[in-house]
Amino acid sequence: MHPFLRFLGLAALAAAALPGAEPAAPAAPDPIKVGEFASLTGKEAAFGQSSHKGTLLAIEELNTTGGVLGRPLELLTEDNQSKPGESATIAKKLLSRDHVVALLGEVASGRSLEAAPIAQSLKVPMITPASTNKRVTEMGSYIFRVCFIDPFQGTVMAKFARHTLKLQKVALLTSVSSPYSVDLAKYFRETFTALGGTVVLEQKYSEGDKDFKAQLTAIKAAGVDGIFVPGYYTEAALIAKQARELELTGPLFGGDGWEAPQLIEIGGKAMEGTYFSTHYSAENAAPAVKGFVKKFRSRFANETPDAMAALGYDSVMILAAAIRHAGTTDAGKVRAALAATKDFDGVTGRTTIDSHRNATKSAVVLTVQDGHFKFIETIAP
Numbered sequence: 001m002h003p004f005l006r007f008l009g010l011a012a013l014a015a016a017a018l019p020g021a022e023p024a025a026p027a028a029p030d031p032i033k034v035g036e037f038a039s040l041t042g043k044e045a046a047f048g049q050s051s052h053k054g055t056l057l058a059i060e061e062l063n064t065t066g067g068v069l070g071r072p073l074e075l076l077t078e079d080n081q082s083k084p085g086e087s088a089t090i091a092k093k094l095l096s097r098d099h100v101v102a103l104l105g106e107v108a109s110g111r112s113l114e115a116a117p118i119a120q121s122l123k124v125p126m127i128t129p130a131s132t133n134k135r136v137t138e139m140g141s142y143i144f145r146v147c148f149i150d151p152f153q154g155t156v157m158a159k160f161a162r163h164t165l166k167l168q169k170v171a172l173l174t175s176v177s178s179p180y181s182v183d184l185a186k187y188f189r190e191t192f193t194a195l196g197g198t199v200v201l202e203q204k205y206s207e208g209d210k211d212f213k214a215q216l217t218a219i220k221a222a223g224v225d226g227i228f229v230p231g232y233y234t235e236a237a238l239i240a241k242q243a244r245e246l247e248l249t250g251p252l253f254g255g256d257g258w259e260a261p262q263l264i265e266i267g268g269k270a271m272e273g274t275y276f277s278t279h280y281s282a283e284n285a286a287p288a289v290k291g292f293v294k295k296f297r298s299r300f301a302n303e304t305p306d307a308m309a310a311l312g313y314d315s316v317m318i319l320a321a322a323i324r325h326a327g328t329t330d331a332g333k334v335r336a337a338l339a340a341t342k343d344f345d346g347v348t349g350r351t352t353i354d355s356h357r358n359a360t361k362s363a364v365v366l367t368v369q370d371g372h373f374k375f376i377e378t379i380a381p
Contacts, residue, residue: 031074035094042082046260054312091115109133129311154187184230237267
């Protein structure tokens with residue numbers, strides 16, 4: 001070694017040994033990147049914003065307690081603007097460019113169905129917080145959900161209509177452009193008929209429609225006891241308003257796609273006495289729910305979390321538990337740990353992932369009373 005270079009090396013060692021010298025800071029651990037795609041703007045923005053808040057709260061909570069496997073979680077969120085086709089583009093970006101270890105999304109089943117084949121082809125786990133269409137997890141072995149599925153939800157509302165509301169003759173008003181709506185109508189029809197009820201007629205509409213008076217006039221002429229509307233909150237609220245304007249007085253009811261503050265903002269008094277199935281109630285007195293509601297209100301300006309927020313939160317916590325169980329972020333091992341999830345106590349209840357990667361859990365039915373969502377009953381699987 002050149003004498004001058006040897007001198008520099010010795011000098012550096014001596015400087016490091018001087019009293020009061022600052023030791024070199026250890027390198028920060030690499031973050032665990034988690035991708036999220038959600039409808040933060042556009043027609044179903046209430047869904048995406050709500051699920052994102054629950055997701056963000058869980059990420060922040062985990063990071064304040066040391067992250068997962070000693071590494072912080074980094075959430076990469078992309079807005080699909082509620083538009084068809086955007087979720088597939090986002091999934092490719094998050095998976096291929098950003099190399100996330102898992103993908104979280106979406107609430108709407110149609111958008112989850114866009115992204116799922118991409119996650120499956122790249123063998124990266126995807127967890128949808130709230131897509132209930134049966135086909136979502138059928139996309140492959142890396143696709144999971146933390147919510148119940150439409151066969152169960154359709155059955156729940158058929159039993160509720162028949163046994164609790166005592167309805168005999170109903171009409172269906174279904175969005176033909178929504179896989180969620182079509183499937184929910186199918187399973188409702190099958191169960192309601194099996195229970196001795198009659199589906200007198202089914203009318204159809206498309207997402208984005210605003211005038212439903214022709215369909216509702218036909219329903220009124222059929223003399224039904226109630227109307228099942230398995231769609232999303234914007235159309236459901238407009239349908240309720242126009243139904244009451246036409247003096248249709250029977251109960252209207254739907255699925256979890258109704259749950260958003262905009263349902264009442266758009267529908268107003270027409271929503272009073274309507275019903276829908278969903279995944280949890282903020283009125284639940286369970287300690288996990290009370291703690292979640294308190295943390296959420298503190299973080300988000302006293303806002304009460306709905307089911308989409310709760311499911312977003314649970315999707316992160318179930319993913320974190322799987323990574324811990326796997327002891328690594330290796331995609332195949334995380335996938336296996338997710339598949340082995342059993343009796344996970346979350347905000348939305350006790351979740352077990354079945355052999356089809358669906359969540360087995362209870363549903364709740366809410367009503368609109370005095371401009372607020374009120375708990376009616378819990379229905380077990």
